[in-house]
Amino acid sequence: MNEQDNLQHDSQEYILECRGISKFFGxxxxxxxxxxxxxxxxxxxxxxxxxxxKSTLMKIIxxxxxxxxxxxxxEGKPYTVNGPAEAIKAGISMIHxxxxxxxxxxxAESIFLKREDTLGxxxxxxxxxxxxxxxxxxxxxxxxxxxxxxxxxxxLAQSQMIEIIKAVSCNARLVIMDEPTxxxxxxxxxxxxxxIRNLKDHGVTIxxxxxxxxxxxxxxxxxxxxxxxxxVGTGKVSEVTTNExxxxxxxxxxxxxxxxxxxKIGDVAFRVEGLSGKGFQNxxxxxxxxxxxxxxxxxxxxxxxxxxxxxxxxxxxSGKIYLDGEEIKIKNPREAxxxxxxxxxxxxxxxxxxxxxxxxxxxxxxxxxxxxxGLLIDQTREKKECTEAALTLRVKAASIExxxxxxxxxxxxxxxxxxxxxxxxxxxIMDEPTRGIDVGAKAEIHxxxxxxxxxxxAIILVSSELPExxxxxxxxxxxxxxxxxxxxxxxxxxDGTATQETILAKEFGGK
Amino acid sequence: xxxxxxxxxxxxxxHDFSLFMKRYGIxxxxxxxxxxxxxxxxKFLKMNNILNVLSTVALNGILAxxxxxxxxxxxxxxxxGSLLALASTTIGIVLQATGSIPxxxxxxxxxxxxxxxxxxxxxxxxxxxxxxxxxxxxxVIRGLGYVISGGYSFALANPKFSQIGLGKLFGIIPYPILxxxxxxxxxxxxxxxxxxxxxxxxxxGNINAATASGVNVFWTRVGSFIISGLFAGVxxxxxxxxxxxAQPNIGVGYETDAIAACVIGGTSFAGGIxxxxxxxxxxxxxxxxxxxxxxxxxxxxxxxxxxxxxxIGAVMLDSFINKKR
Numbered sequence: 001m002n003e004q005d006n007l008q009h010d011s012q013e014y015i016l017e018c019r020g021i022s023k024f025f026g027x028x029x030x031x032x033x034x035x036x037x038x039x040x041x042x043x044x045x046x047x048x049x050x051x052x053x054k055s056t057l058m059k060i061i062x063x064x065x066x067x068x069x070x071x072x073x074x075e076g077k078p079y080t081v082n083g084p085a086e087a088i089k090a091g092i093s094m095i096h097x098x099x100x101x102x103x104x105x106x107x108a109e110s111i112f113l114k115r116e117d118t119l120g121x122x123x124x125x126x127x128x129x130x131x132x133x134x135x136x137x138x139x140x141x142x143x144x145x146x147x148x149x150x151x152x153x154x155x156l157a158q159s160q161m162i163e164i165i166k167a168v169s170c171n172a173r174l175v176i177m178d179e180p181t182x183x184x185x186x187x188x189x190x191x192x193x194x195x196i197r198n199l200k201d202h203g204v205t206i207x208x209x210x211x212x213x214x215x216x217x218x219x220x221x222x223x224x225x226x227x228x229x230x231x232v233g234t235g236k237v238s239e240v241t242t243n244e245x246x247x248x249x250x251x252x253x254x255x256x257x258x259x260x261x262x263x264k265i266g267d268v269a270f271r272v273e274g275l276s277g278k279g280f281q282n283x284x285x286x287x288x289x290x291x292x293x294x295x296x297x298x299x300x301x302x303x304x305x306x307x308x309x310x311x312x313x314x315x316x317x318s319g320k321i322y323l324d325g326e327e328i329k330i331k332n333p334r335e336a337x338x339x340x341x342x343x344x345x346x347x348x349x350x351x352x353x354x355x356x357x358x359x360x361x362x363x364x365x366x367x368x369x370x371x372x373x374g375l376l377i378d379q380t381r382e383k384k385e386c387t388e389a390a391l392t393l394r395v396k397a398a399s400i401e402x403x404x405x406x407x408x409x410x411x412x413x414x415x416x417x418x419x420x421x422x423x424x425x426x427x428x429i430m431d432e433p434t435r436g437i438d439v440g441a442k443a444e445i446h447x448x449x450x451x452x453x454x455x456x457x458a459i460i461l462v463s464s465e466l467p468e469x470x471x472x473x474x475x476x477x478x479x480x481x482x483x484x485x486x487x488x489x490x491x492x493x494x495d496g497t498a499t500q501e502t503i504l505a506k507e508f509g510g511k
Numbered sequence: 512x513x514x515x516x517x518x519x520x521x522x523x524x525x526h527d528f529s530l531f532m533k534r535y536g537i538x539x540x541x542x543x544x545x546x547x548x549x550x551x552x553x554k555f556l557k558m559n560n561i562l563n564v565l566s567t568v569a570l571n572g573i574l575a576x577x578x579x580x581x582x583x584x585x586x587x588x589x590x591x592g593s594l595l596a597l598a599s600t601t602i603g604i605v606l607q608a609t610g611s612i613p614x615x616x617x618x619x620x621x622x623x624x625x626x627x628x629x630x631x632x633x634x635x636x637x638x639x640x641x642x643x644x645x646x647x648x649x650x651v652i653r654g655l656g657y658v659i660s661g662g663y664s665f666a667l668a669n670p671k672f673s674q675i676g677l678g679k680l681f682g683i684i685p686y687p688i689l690x691x692x693x694x695x696x697x698x699x700x701x702x703x704x705x706x707x708x709x710x711x712x713x714x715x716g717n718i719n720a721a722t723a724s725g726v727n728v729f730w731t732r733v734g735s736f737i738i739s740g741l742f743a744g745v746x747x748x749x750x751x752x753x754x755x756x757a758q759p760n761i762g763v764g765y766e767t768d769a770i771a772a773c774v775i776g777g778t779s780f781a782g783g784i785x786x787x788x789x790x791x792x793x794x795x796x797x798x799x800x801x802x803x804x805x806x807x808x809x810x811x812x813x814x815x816x817x818x819x820x821x822x823i824g825a826v827m828l829d830s831f832i833n834k835k836r
Contacts, residue, residue: 313723337725351723354716356783365713366724368706376704419724 014073015040015174015205016061016092021070023056023229030056034070034231036224038174043196043206045216045237048226049249049504050299050464054209057226058176062087062094075173085114093167094176101159103152108134110151111166137165141195157188164195168204175199176207181215182300193219211298213242213508225249243501246508250466250500258471259447260490261454265290265474268325269458270341270427272310275319279305280482283319287427287458292449294469295462297479298507303462304346305482307429311343312336313351323426337366342425344416346432346462348409352416355405359397360386362404363419389418394444410441417445421452428452431462446472466500478506485509536828537777541792544799552806560802562685568798569687570746572791574765575772576691576698577742579790582773583702584735585715585782586634586641591743591769593652594623595762598747600660603667603757612672619751620744626652627740631733649766656759664758667751676752687749694742699787701738711735716783771818772797775825796821 016038023031031053038044046054059065061072063081072079074090081087084094101110108131109116117126117133134147143161151159160180167175177196181189196206196219208220216223217237225232225248232248266289275283280302287293295303308314310321312332321328323339330336336343345351353362363386364371371378371385387400393414397407404412413433420428430449434442449472453459463469469476476488486506492498505511548555574591581588598619605615626648633644667673678686702708710731713721722728750761776793778785797818804814 311723332725333723334725334727343723345723350717350719352720354713354720354783356779357712357716361709361712365709365721365726368709372706376700377706377709379704 013040014038015075016207017073018057018061019071019073021057021060021067021072023053023060023065023067029229031060031067032229034226034229036231037234038205038207038224039222040205041200041203042221043200043208043219045220045223046207046209046226047211047216047223047245047249048232049466051228052226052249053229054226055178056229058094058178058207058209061176062092088167088170088172091171091173092176093170093172093174095160095163095167095178095180097179097182099156099159099163101151101154101162103150105151106131106148107138107145107151107154107162108147110162111137111147111169113166115170137169141165141198155188156183157185157191160184160192161195164199168199168202172204174205174207176209178209179211179300180208181210181212189215211508213245213510216245217242242508242510243505246505246510247501250504258468259443259450260292260472261450263290263450263454266456269323270460271322273320273322275306275309275316275321277305277309277314277316277319280309280479283484285477285484287460289426289456289458290453291474292453292459292461292472294473294476295460295479296466296469296476296503296507299464301479301507302482303479304431307343307431307460307462308345310336311341311429313345337423337425340424340426341429342366342420342423342427343429344413344420344431344433346435348412348416353404353412356403358401359390359395359404359407359415360400362415363389363422366419367422385422386418389422390415393418393421393448408438410437413437413445414441417448425457427458427460429460429462432464433461434463434465434468466503470500470503476503478503480507480509486511537775537789537792537796537825541796541799544796544803548799548803548806552803554806555803560806562683562688564795564798564802565688565691566685567801568794569685569691570750571765571768571772571797572691572794573694573742573746573749574769575776575790575794576694576787577739578766578769579698579773579776579778579785579787580702580711580735580738581641582770582778582780583715583782583785584711584732585718586732586735587645587770588627588630588736588739589642589645589766590626590630590649590652591739591746592762592765593649593656594626594740594743595747595750595765596656596759597626597652597659598623598744599751599757599761600656600759602672602748602751603665604659606667606669606672606757607665612669615672616748619747620741623744623747624737624741627737627743628733630740631736634736635729635732653759660757660759662759664756664760666756669755673752673755676749676755687753690745690749694745695787695791698738702785702787707731707734712783714782768797768818771822774822777825780826793825 014037018034018036021031021034021036022029034053034057036057048054056065060067063083063086074092079090081090087093102113105113111134112130117129118124119126131147138145138147141161143165145158151162154162164175180192184192199206210216220237222234222236223240223245224234225245227249268286269289271286273284283306285293297303305314309316310330312330312335321330328339330339349355360383364382368377371382383400390397390400395411395414395418397411404415407415434445449459449461461469461472470493474490477484478486478488488498488503554560577591578588601619601622602615605618606612630645630648633639634641675686680686680689702711710721710726713724713726714728714731718728751757754761772793773785773790774780774793775796776789776791778790800814800818800821804817
């Protein structure tokens with residue numbers, strides 16, 4: 001805590017100060033009484049687990065969200081903005097992880113978007129002047145590119161550079177970078193770092209969000225750690241170790257409240273060998289009948305990507321899949337389902353439900369094949385079975401004919417679950433099955449998982465919530481940047497040899 | 512399932528009531544029109560006039576039955592007006608060459624179905640916008656009609672064939688009405704009682720969720736266009752029989768009425784929402800506008816305007832009910 005005291009001495013040097021920020025989403029506390037400050041001219045690392053509240057706070061700072069409580073001071077003055085445009089005007093720009101450039105604008109037009117030069121006071125654009133000013137800026141940054149080139153022709157690293165240049169040209173004194181290196185190669189990363197140092201020399205302050213420890217130690221001066229929507233600590237990077245940072249990040253209490261039972265674990269049900277695709281390389285693992293296999297890793301580490309490819313939503317570039325010892329090929333979800341694989345997608349709204357159709361139709365959609373009488377659907381049977389399925393999972397709804405849209409998140413998720421249970425899968429992939437649903441529904445879904453496992457189903461659980469993976473899995477595999485980085489057994493968790501810190505360290509690339 | 516306590520309206524809880532209004536609200540509009548027309552014109556309720564209304568809506572009805580599949584699956588088919596003309600010229604040529612009515616009809620339907628398939632393949636295989644695909648294919652089809660007929664219309668002088676359009680069962684019920692009813696029943700079964708229909712709703716409602724639930728999105732989309740083409744072929748036969756001539760210039764703008772019937776009948780342009788009974792009501796309402804206004808002596812210019820206003824009204828009603836939920 002020594003370093004914290006040191007920093008507080010020069011409080012007049014804080015460029016950004018957030019005091020007592022709280023933010024609720026429905027019933028959940030996304031941020032709770034957060035104090036966060038950044039000193040002028042520093043590169044300040046913001047670290048924390050998935051869902052620690054980093055993005056929420058940044059979105060508040062650039063005006064995408066409004067805090068429910070608390071104040072923000074920027075350059076010593078009270079700061080309130082409605083939306084990114086106002087934030088930019090005030091001097092704060094954010095470089096998002098996912099860049100969304102206008103593909104058909106030129107580099108110059110893109111930099112000067114919404115502050116175009118006109119010929120005198122007319123409506124007509126002064127393209128010449130815009131191009132000249134852009135060329136000047138590009139030269140300042142030693143960025144050798146023609147300002148007339150279209151944005152779509154740029155690489156990701158180049159468009160990111162344009163975003164940074166744009167921010168600086170808007171006179172940004174604080175630039176927030178959200179995982180800026182996640183899609184850059186090492187050379188591009190080096191280049192970005194040079195730019196960051198250059199900005200720093202010019203007095204620009206940077207908030208740097210990253211999951212890569214080695215980068216934080218290379219480029220950042222100070223850090224702040226968030227956990228579960230709370231501010232945990234801050235200090236100088238030079239006075240902290242990776243392990244200390246990780247132990248600050250871990251914090252969600254792991255008391256074993258999960259209903260996981262030990263059931264008889266059978267033969268290997270499902271095995272993949274050397275799977276590669278977009279976002280993951282050389283993934284091999286197996287799941288047995290009755291086993292719950294947990295997949296842990298940071299968002300974007302390749303867990304969900306692997307699952308989507310296994311289920312046939314995205315293509316695999318190489319690798320083999322075996323079901324009950326036999327090799328199978330899956331080209332699309334239809335084939336996966338017919339072989340006995342089901343997947344609860346993390347993106348419920350886009351991949352889970354037809355929101356404006358009835359619960360009955362949603363539940364029976366993948367299960368119509370076997371519920372036909374001649375050419376027609378046996379609707380009596382359909383209605384009966386769907387009602388039963390919804391009752392078993394204790395769905396709360398006006399009727400089985402209600403739109404999926406009218407249900408709460410937890411009940412919608414139960415509908416997704418019902419439809420896959422009805423398909424009687426051998427392997428059930430659950431990607432973030434309890435995200436965004438209330439505690440009660442969560443516990444119910446966990447009990448159901450145990451029941452399915454005891455009936456011999458092989459379950460793969462992907463979750464960003466460490467306690468959930470630890471509490472529900474027989475075995476946990478840990479992803480780091482598209483590759484598997486270690487395995488932990490339930491025994492190790494129960495006897496305490498493996499803790500949240502062990503897992504998190506592996507997620508961050510440690511051994 | 513636990514029923515929540517809600518305010519009751521007309522003995523139904525609010526949820527059921529809004530569901531009821533959404534499904535059947537347009538029925539009240541139809542009944543209202545019916546009442547107004549019966550009061551304001553003595554001719555309206557005569558059997559002859561009712562049959563007349565029904566046989567004029569038959570053509571548009573059959574087209575709308577095809578259109579509802581396409582729109583529900585998230586598409587649109589602008590080519591059906593041109594398909595009427597192509598069907599007509601095809602029938603003329605085959606009839607002149609062979610004299611066989613069944614052969615002429617089957618050829619026309621097959622050709623129209625083929626163009627439906629083509630539309631569907633372009634949309635589903637190459638992921639092109641249905642609006643653009645059918646806007647273009649409409650031109651190709653129209654042109655083909657002119658090419659194979661040499662641009663001429665010719666009378667068929669085949670009284671037997673013209674019976675399809677003008678004949679009556681037991682001398683009372685015109686055949687086109689029976690054909691419409693037959694097609695409506697088939698459509699009803701297809702859309703509401705088969706796997707295929709369910710997939711149409713799923714694809715139109717949420718294409719990603721449909722894919723992830725194992726729906727064959729490709730053939731579902733193609734299928735919707737095939738049905739539209741096929742029904743357009745059937746409508747083409749009736750139209751040709753009724754005018755008893757092969758004409759390459761008929762059917763212009765017929766897609767508009769078909770789309771209007773769907774929309775008035777509660778079909779969502781975003782896809783995934785529609786019913787066959789609703790579409791049927793939409794068809795009848797359009798028929799009532801034409802017939803009723805003729806009876807009262809309102810000019811056809813005003814008929815067009817009221818049709819337009821009614822479409823806007825129907826869509827507004829729909830979004831209003833949706834927002835309230």
